[in-house]
Amino acid sequence: MLLTITTTFQPATDLGYLLAKNPARLHTVDLAFGRAHVFYSEATPERCTAALLLEVDPVALVRDGDVFDQYVNDRPWVASSLMSVAIGRVFGTALGGRSRERPELAETPISLVARLAAVPCRGGERFLREVFEPLGYTVTATNHALGEPFGASRYFTVELSATITLATLLSHLYVLVPVLDDKKHYWVGKEEIDKLLDYGEGWLGTHPNRDIIVRRYLRHDRRLTRDALARLVDGDPDAETERNEAAEEALERPLSLDEARRVSVVAALKVAGAKRVLDLGCGEGKLLRTLLDEPGFEEIVGMDASIRALELAERRFERVPERKRARVKLLHGALAYRDSRLAGFDAAAVVEVIEHLDPPRLGAFARALFGHAKPATVVLTTPNVEYNALFPTLSGFRHADHRFEWTRTEFAEWAAAVSDAYGYRVRIE
Numbered sequence: 045m046l047l048t049i050t051t052t053f054q055p056a057t058d059l060g061y062l063l064a065k066n067p068a069r070l071h072t073v074d075l076a077f078g079r080a081h082v083f084y085s086e087a088t089p090e091r092c093t094a095a096l097l098l099e100v101d102p103v104a105l106v107r108d109g110d111v112f113d114q115y116v117n118d119r120p121w122v123a124s125s126l127m128s129v130a131i132g133r134v135f136g137t138a139l140g141g142r143s144r145e146r147p148e149l150a151e152t153p154i155s156l157v158a159r160l161a162a163v164p165c166r167g168g169e170r171f172l173r174e175v176f177e178p179l180g181y182t183v184t185a186t187n188h189a190l191g192e193p194f195g196a197s198r199y200f201t202v203e204l205s206a207t208i209t210l211a212t213l214l215s216h217l218y219v220l221v222p223v224l225d226d227k228k229h230y231w232v233g234k235e236e237i238d239k240l241l242d243y244g245e246g247w248l249g250t251h252p253n254r255d256i257i258v259r260r261y262l263r264h265d266r267r268l269t270r271d272a273l274a275r276l277v278d279g280d281p282d283a284e285t286e287r288n289e290a291a292e293e294a295l296e297r298p299l300s301l302d303e304a305r306r307v308s309v310v311a312a313l314k315v316a317g318a319k320r321v322l323d324l325g326c327g328e329g330k331l332l333r334t335l336l337d338e339p340g341f342e343e344i345v346g347m348d349a350s351i352r353a354l355e356l357a358e359r360r361f362e363r364v365p366e367r368k369r370a371r372v373k374l375l376h377g378a379l380a381y382r383d384s385r386l387a388g389f390d391a392a393a394v395v396e397v398i399e400h401l402d403p404p405r406l407g408a409f410a411r412a413l414f415g416h417a418k419p420a421t422v423v424l425t426t427p428n429v430e431y432n433a434l435f436p437t438l439s440g441f442r443h444a445d446h447r448f449e450w451t452r453t454e455f456a457e458w459a460a461a462v463s464d465a466y467g468y469r470v471r472i473e
């Protein structure tokens with residue numbers, strides 16, 4: 045279980061003063077469930093990285109906590125509430141916002157990147173982002189997928205970047221890591237409310253997912269959750285809790301393949317830093333609608349060959365307020381033709397579209413997109429024919445209009461050939 049914190053604030057080695065841990069030394073602290081080590085993997089004036097490595101003894105967990113009924117579990121390897129305990133013990137002064145040598149710096153927002161090697165997240169990447177992005181973090185999440193046919197797992201490597209005080213970063217981690225995990229290694233009591241309100245001060249009360257965070261932190265204990273919310277907000281906490289329970293249920297309902305795909309595409313567009321995006325073959329505009337909810341996408345253009353699809357997309361925006369609606373534009377057009385309206389974009393999404401093109405038209409499509417429109421990034425999906433074995437009632441292709449469905453190898457070969465020909469780099473997920 046590894047947490048690293050990196051700063052490029054200069055002199056970066058001041059991180060040692062902020063954490064009250066000398067970069068030149070290895071620090072080891074004994075905890076009830078194992079040991080915590082702090083060391084620095086780099087310490088130069090330009091860049092400094094402190095690592096908190098937790099060595100969890102699964103036997104000690106069983107003996108002391110009597111909570112886990114088995115020796116074999118994921119606890120030793122993942123960021124959980126044990127990580128919060130360690131942060132409290134090892135970085136207690138920093139968590140409290142104090143620093144003997146650098147008191148002013150402790151209160152100054154500096155550029156910080158926290159990286160957690162393995163975070164179990166109930167609710168997946170969407171929940172992870174909904175928790176950290178409203179706090180101003182740029183979130184990078186890499187899922188540790190299981191082999192076929194299981195797909196994504198609940199474990200992510202997570203990187204959080206923000207310009208923020210170290211104490212705020214540590215309080216976010218302290219509260220939110222166990223919330224993502226949604227398990228606790230000890231029973232919660234009333235004193236947990238004080239801790240939560242203490243570390244949540246200044247951010248939890250106004251967090252859009254406040255209620256879910258509170259409820260998960262307090263282990264879904266209704267009474268504690270109600271008391272905590274009552275102290276956090278004015279209003280009727282009962283009604284609030286119920287409303288939010290429904291919201292979480294909706295949130296955690298298993299994602300359909302279609303939704304999961306859209307979440308991944310949006311994440312890829314964000315990672316690319318795209319502000320002006322195209323959705324080519326936008327269909328009825330589901331992706332466009334999702335993109336509109338993300339203010340970072342400043343200009344969104346959907347294109348489709350089907351007038352009917354564009355009408356349905358248009359209808360989807362009817363109830364969107366005009367200011368927001370103004371960020372999206374629909375174009376009638378065809379993918380395999382050069383179109384100067386598509387030039388100069390940061391990114392293009394081409395989601396489940398190329399399989400509708402006759403294979404001999406793919407060359408013209410690639411020329412028009414990669415050779416002519418030339419968006420900086422292209423996020424392109426197409427069905428994986430190997431996956432079809434998992435649909436019990438399917439024979440043939442997934443859609444009557446599909447002209448082909450590729451194996452993963454066929455897709456990788458096409459992607460490599462196109463990126464070679466037009467000077468793109470390719471990454472397959």
Ligand code: SAH
Nearest residue numbers: 325326327348349350378379395396397400
């Ligand atoms: N991207 C959407 C729709 C996928 S369905 C989604 O993921 O839900 C494929 C879409 O591609 C259809 O809306 C179809 O009208 C459009 N399409 C197919 N061939 C096209 C072409 N040559 N030019 C433009 N759009 C095309």
